[in-house]
Amino acid sequence: MTAQILDGKATASAIRSELAERVAKLVATTGRAPGLGTVLVGDDPGSRAYVGGKHRDCAQVGIASLRRELPADASQQQVEETIDELNADPACTGYIVQLPLPRQLDANAVLERMDPAKDADGLHPVNLGRLVLGVEAPLPCTPRGIVELLRRYDVPLAGARVCVIGRGITVGRPIGLLLTRRSENATVTLCHTGTKGLAWHVREADIVVAAAGSPGLITKDMLRPGAVVLDVGITRTDQGLVGDIHPDAAQVAGWLAPMPGGVGPMTRAMLLANVVEAAERNANAV
Numbered sequence: 001m002t003a004q005i006l007d008g009k010a011t012a013s014a015i016r017s018e019l020a021e022r023v024a025k026l027v028a029t030t031g032r033a034p035g036l037g038t039v040l041v042g043d044d045p046g047s048r049a050y051v052g053g054k055h056r057d058c059a060q061v062g063i064a065s066l067r068r069e070l071p072a073d074a075s076q077q078q079v080e081e082t083i084d085e086l087n088a089d090p091a092c093t094g095y096i097v098q099l100p101l102p103r104q105l106d107a108n109a110v111l112e113r114m115d116p117a118k119d120a121d122g123l124h125p126v127n128l129g130r131l132v133l134g135v136e137a138p139l140p141c142t143p144r145g146i147v148e149l150l151r152r153y154d155v156p157l158a159g160a161r162v163c164v165i166g167r168g169i170t171v172g173r174p175i176g177l178l179l180t181r182r183s184e185n186a187t188v189t190l191c192h193t194g195t196k197g198l199a200w201h202v203r204e205a206d207i208v209v210a211a212a213g214s215p216g217l218i219t220k221d222m223l224r225p226g227a228v229v230l231d232v233g234i235t236r237t238d239q240g241l242v243g244d245i246h247p248d249a250a251q252v253a254g255w256l257a258p259m260p261g262g263v264g265p266m267t268r269a270m271l272l273a274n275v276v277e278a279a280e281r282n283a284n285a286v
């Protein structure tokens with residue numbers, strides 16, 4: 001067996017076309033394009049590339065770009081002043097702070113300082129709290145992208161056993177909250193570095209979301225034959241980018257969202273969706 005591909009690149013491209021139409025409508029009705037702001041601190045090449053990709057996507061769908069860059073040794077105060085400026089800027093519909101931040105900065109304090117209504121990443125504590133409460137809020141982009149990718153390929157979630165590996169703030173923790181909503185109705189096991197018997201948990205799962213950042217962690221012998229496998233891990237090595245799913249896993253999986261070309265492009269598309277939805281909410285509020 002060779003896994004069928006959950007093609008995030010093609011799906012994200014289709015979503016961008018849908019969003020471009022919604023942006024054109026917003027421009028026609030409000031006279032203004034939505035604006036996405038990004039705050040990039042330091043010069044990590046990966047973070048710089050992701051931010052660049054976000055602005056290229058914006059240009060494609062007609063969203064305006066507001067780029068803020070700070071040096072690697074920026075102080076907490078400098079970052080918070082940038083946050084205050086974007087909170088106050090009417091041209092900024094929503095924005096993100098590219099993570100991770102350099103060590104000297106308190107990322108939680110930065111996220112808390114954001115206006116929750118402008119939080120395009122769904123990572124402000126108020127928005128994460130709304131997710132827990134089941135109240136409408138912008139959703140974190142990678143978890144939302146995973147759910148959207150599975151939905152567009154008709155992969156059933158109701159009753160599915162999902163094993164998530166990784167407990168980070170952008171993927172592992174929020175995906176459990178999303179998938180266990182009544183509308184998705186999956187059962188989620190969240191594994192992490194303290195989990196005993198990882199292979200047992202993975203083998204129990206119908207759907208595996210690997211977001212540990214540990215190259216080749218999930219091997220074919222760990223998988224239930226036919227499982228749906230999503231590779232969210234990205235490690236930069238001298239040999240290039242390596243995912244958490246070992247290449248051999250494709251021999252056993254039923255469906256595979258590969259890295260690259262699976263969940264990553266969906267993350268970017270969902271950021272645009274969050275911005276367009278914020279702009280639509282603002283337009284309906286006036």
Ligand SMILES: Nc1nc2c(c(=O)[nH]1)N[C@@H](CN(C=O)c1ccc(C(=O)N[C@@H](CCC(=O)O)C(=O)O)cc1)CN2
Pocket residue numbers: 049050096097098099100121141142170234241258259260261262263264265267268
């Ligand atoms: N504020 C945030 N920071 C981070 C997030 C996030 O959602 N919000 N997620 C990641 C980085 N990220 C977006 O910011 C991101 C990661 C990967 C991709 C992507 O398209 N990956 C490609 C492969 C990488 C490449 O080609 O260079 C793929 O999977 O095809 C997009 C966005 C951490 N920080």
